[in-house]
Amino acid sequence: VTIRVSQEETCALSVSKSLQQSKAMLSPSSKSEECSPKGNIMFMKTHKTASSTILNILFRFGEKHKLRFAFPDGRNDFFYPSPFLCSQVKDYEPGECFNIVCNHMRFHQEEVAKLLHPDAVYVTILRNPADLFESAFHYYHRAVPLTWGISGENKLAGFLNNPGAFYSPEAFNSFYLKNLQFFDFGFDNNLDADDPQIDAGIQYLSSHFHLVLIAEHFEESLILLKDLLCWSMEDILYFKLNVRKSSFVSQLDPEMRAKALQWNWADWKLYQHFNATFWVRVEAYGRERMKRDVKELRRRNAEMKAICIQGKNAVEPRDIKNSRFLPWQPIGEKSILGYNLRQDIDPKFRTICEKMLTPEIQYLSDLGVNLWITRLWGWLKDKIY
Numbered sequence: 107v108t109i110r111v112s113q114e115e116t117c118a119l120s121v122s123k124s125l126q127q128s129k130a131m132l133s134p135s136s137k138s139e140e141c142s143p144k145g146n147i148m149f150m151k152t153h154k155t156a157s158s159t160i161l162n163i164l165f166r167f168g169e170k171h172k173l174r175f176a177f178p179d180g181r182n183d184f185f186y187p188s189p190f191l192c193s194q195v196k197d198y199e200p201g202e203c204f205n206i207v208c209n210h211m212r213f214h215q216e217e218v219a220k221l222l223h224p225d226a227v228y229v230t231i232l233r234n235p236a237d238l239f240e241s242a243f244h245y246y247h248r249a250v251p252l253t254w255g256i257s258g259e260n261k262l263a264g265f266l267n268n269p270g271a272f273y274s275p276e277a278f279n280s281f282y283l284k285n286l287q288f289f290d291f292g293f294d295n296n297l298d299a300d301d302p303q304i305d306a307g308i309q310y311l312s313s314h315f316h317l318v319l320i321a322e323h324f325e326e327s328l329i330l331l332k333d334l335l336c337w338s339m340e341d342i343l344y345f346k347l348n349v350r351k352s353s354f355v356s357q358l359d360p361e362m363r364a365k366a367l368q369w370n371w372a373d374w375k376l377y378q379h380f381n382a383t384f385w386v387r388v389e390a391y392g393r394e395r396m397k398r399d400v401k402e403l404r405r406r407n408a409e410m411k412a413i414c415i416q417g418k419n420a421v422e423p424r425d426i427k428n429s430r431f432l433p434w435q436p437i438g439e440k441s442i443l444g445y446n447l448r449q450d451i452d453p454k455f456r457t458i459c460e461k462m463l464t465p466e467i468q469y470l471s472d473l474g475v476n477l478w479i480t481r482l483w484g485w486l487k488d489k490i491y
């Protein structure tokens with residue numbers, strides 16, 4: 107009797123079968139002989155962590171090098187909050203390889219790995235959970251029925267002063283209110299503070315991610331990313347995207363910050379762990395070298411601002427002249443800033459500037475993603491509120 111072992115077709119298996127398959131590198135361009143730019147990347151796009159700014163960098167790099175993105179179909183995320191499945195990928199066929207995965211998902215490592223070359227680089231970004239909680243609460247609270255009963259002007263403080271009264275793990279969209287980062291990585295966001303699964307989750311992520319960026323140290327993060335991927339300075343130039351108008355940001359006093367961290371304990375442990383390892387990486391890179399590189403990145407970004415942006419700064423949604431640069435807004439308000447392209451832009455910079463200013467949804471459309479579900483939701487959102 108012969109026993110057939112059926113092995114699922116994955117990208118890794120196709121790679122090992124095919125000697126012609128290209129390696130995980132792009133052809134070296136301006137870089138030195140020591141390393142070649144890498145183009146096989148898993149970016150785990152966490153919520154409210156500056157991830158849209160990273161996304162724009164990846165879109166530009168992927169487009170420039172004609173890389174294959176694993177995109178969702180019909181919408182801008184992989185059926186979040188359902189765990190990721192490769193069947194959610196547009197044009198997915200078992201055994202096919204993609205270069206970049208970067209849209210919002212609930213992380214599921216085994217499924218992601220099926221799409222990618224075994225040498226793919228795994229990257230993500232974290233943000234201080236007090237600020238992330240404040241940002242997420244602001245952005246999503248109207249989509250979380252649990253918060254509708256909070257009275258008073260300051261709903262955020264109302265919630266943090268008595269979270270138990272307004273929270274239930276089973277309630278619709280409740281994950282936006284507690285340990286959102288831990289949840290995005292596919293873990294249980296309602297563990298007790300002393301549950302060993304928190305540390306186990308952190309260890310799991312340490313062993314699967316090659317680099318964890320930190321939103322509070324965004325430039326240093328990009329320099330480490332550039333180094334890891336063997337990219338050039340030009341590849342990491344950016345404008346901050348998805349930024350809220352400052353009058354919509356609630357200033358948390360020390361007491362509220364402490365409460366936010368206590369409430370988001372798993373995220374706080376996660377953040378502390380990767381913030382510590384981040385600085386070990388910076389140390390290994392060289393403090394002085396990092397300072398020099400950050401300075402150069404700032405200089406180049408300022409140069410691009412002057413070239414691309416009318417008035418050099420972000421403006422309110424109502425002042426954005428061209429709707430292709432208007433970012434997606436949360437339910438019931440217009441708080442997310444965007445940019446106007448310089449009117450007298452030098453034609454040789456027009457294309458790069460347009461790309462740098464283009465928000466996620468419009469850029470996905472440009473890259474050929476059908477967004478009918480997202481658009482329908484956007485239309486309903488604007489009609490109802």
Ligand SMILES: Nc1ncnc2c1ncn2[C@@H]1O[C@H](COP(=O)(O)OS(=O)(=O)O)[C@@H](OP(=O)(O)O)[C@H]1O
Pocket residue numbers: 152153154155156157158159237241242321322324345346347348349350351355
């Ligand atoms: N470069 C850079 N450095 C630091 N912080 C930045 C940067 N770019 C964006 N942001 C802030 O990130 C918040 C938006 O995050 P995301 O783009 O991940 O949001 S989303 O989940 O995709 O909607 C949003 O935070 P809040 O303004 O507090 O809401 C942005 O201001």
